[in-house]
Structures are given as C-alpha cells and as structure tokens.
Amino acid sequence: MKDLYGRLGSRGPKDQAPVERALREQSGDRQDLLDAAFVLSDPFRKQQYDDCWKTLVLVAMIRHRFGMTQTPLWCTQSAGDFAVVPWSPGLAAQCLPFDAEAPRLQKSSLDGGAGPMLPRA
C-alpha cells in the first residue's frame, strides 16, 4: 500500500491542504494523483484508507523505535512506503486508538516506585 499522504507532501489525514493543492495543481506523479483523487475524495474509501494508514504508520514507528527496520518481511512487501517512519509523538497521537487525552505525568513516575503522580509543569 502506498503512502498517498507522504507522496503528496502531507503529514497525514488531518493535513489535507497539501493533498488538495497537489490535486488542484496536478503536481506530482500522475499515477499517485489518480489514486489519491479516487481514494481520498470518496468518504468510504478515505475512511478505510485512513484506518489502514494509521495502523501502518503506528507499526512502522514502533519498528523504527525498536530498530526493526531491516527485517525483510516488512520492508520488501507491500508496505514499502512505511518501511522507515521515524518516531514522532504528534503522529503517534494521531494514530493510536485511545478514546480521550489524559493529563501528562512526570516521567519519573514510570519507574514502578512509589513516586507521586504529578502533572507536568
């Protein structure tokens, strides 16, 4: 599966302006533009594509974080565009299926000890 957003200069489903501009100006690979117009302009197809895109980006970021970007099973198959996606907190927040945001905590409370749960300043 191609990363249509990345190929058209967008950072993801919430960053629509670059996609619209690329389609309006017909700038970029013709096949990519055709695919983007067909997939991203239809609400049902876009929803399906976006769900899968989020999963692939999340998987790719976790792999990158754990140094698993070189295993052939992932890189050489259909998810080639997602082979290397560096970790990005903002992108991760877009992709994780949490239902609500939560208050931030001090990192020090992660060590399993009895540290206080303080909001981050």
Added chain:
Amino acid sequence: MDHTDATLIVMLWVARCDGPLSRHEFVELLASSLRASHPAPTAARLEACIRRMSTLQPEELIDALASMTLDRSIEQRKAQLKSAVAMAMVDVRAGVLSGPADVLPTAAVHVLRMLADALSGGGDGLAWLTESCRKAGVRVPLAGDLSSAAWWMSIDAPIDADRDRMRAYTQDEMQRVRDLAVLGLELDATSEQIEQTFRFWVRLLHPDTLRQLPPDIQTIAERTYHRVQDARRRLKKP
C-alpha cells in the same frame, strides 16, 4: 530489556482494537496479564507502573512499555500469537458483512505480519497461520491495496452485487451467511466442510489448549470459541 515482548503487547492491543478501546480496558488487560505471568512482587511493582500509565500520553505509554522486562518464554509468546491470530480472524470475519470482505482485514493483516515478524524475525508465525488455514480449507483474508484506484475498481462491482443479493435474503438465510462467515466458509459449504472447519477452530481455541495464557486472553478466546460453537450449532439445524 525485551523489546519484542513490549512490541507484542502493543500489537496485540492494536490487533484487538477495531474500534475505540478505553484506557481502562487496556490497563486491566495488561495488569491481569502481568499477574498471571510474573512472581507476585514483580507483578505488583509492574502493575503499579501500568496503573500510572493509564494517565499517560500515548508516546509516553509506548516508552514505558518498551522499558519493561517481561519474562515470557518463546513458547508462551507463540501460544499467545496463535490465539491472538485465531481470535482476530474470527472477529474480522464476523465483521465482514458490515463492509467489503477484502477491505476490513487489510489493517489486521499488516498487524499480523508485524506480529509474525516480531515473534520470529522471519515469517514463521504468519506461515504457520497460512498453512494451518489452507489445510483446514479456511479462506485467509488477503491485504487489499487500499491506495490503488485500480484495486478499488476491481472490488466495487462485486460488493454492489453482494449487497443486492443480501437484500433478497430472509432473516434465516442471513443468519446462515453470518454463521458461515464466522467459520470462514462460503455460502455453498457442505456439512462435511462445516464439521472439518469447526474441528480446526476447536483445536485452536478450546479452553483446555489455552491454559498457559493469561486469564484475560483465555476469557477472550473462550468467548470466540463459544461464538464458533453457536455458529456450528445453528448450521447443523435442518
């Protein structure tokens, strides 16, 4: 540190997460897994850590998961992978009727590939799944190329035809279609095929075979097992 275990947990969670999953559900699932797989003091310490995680931002949560040491054996991981894969497949097929058959599983297939990758560094997990399903005559959902206009055009016509056909079904016929989908069979499946496929799922999901897994995973597996049993019972009725 065992990053593979942390990855597996995150991926298991993603694989189980078709819709929104509450933080509370996720934390409870993790906490009970820890209680089952660690000595009491370690489990208590990790559980306290997990409960703090329930208020973390997503990126902090993954950091925390990655820093945990989980002492599962490779056999336990394999068993967990197999049951996760089996459950995900039943879930995916049960949801097939709410959308195009080859669209819904796409994200799940990528997650399964990731699970297989994380588990073995190769394709053993996925190969095991594919081979087992092939032997049992169960259709394995393939990942469609959702980014391709040509792929969408190739499936849109069959989907429309399926929807038209389903509108003509009676309630009983619709139930039969759903039950066959749970087992991974087509509408023209014979009773022999139904029995053979049912035995395949029983071998994978029977509670006796899942005893080494954490209790919550067992509970989910049991629910899936009963779903398969119910489907088979209805299909056997004349």
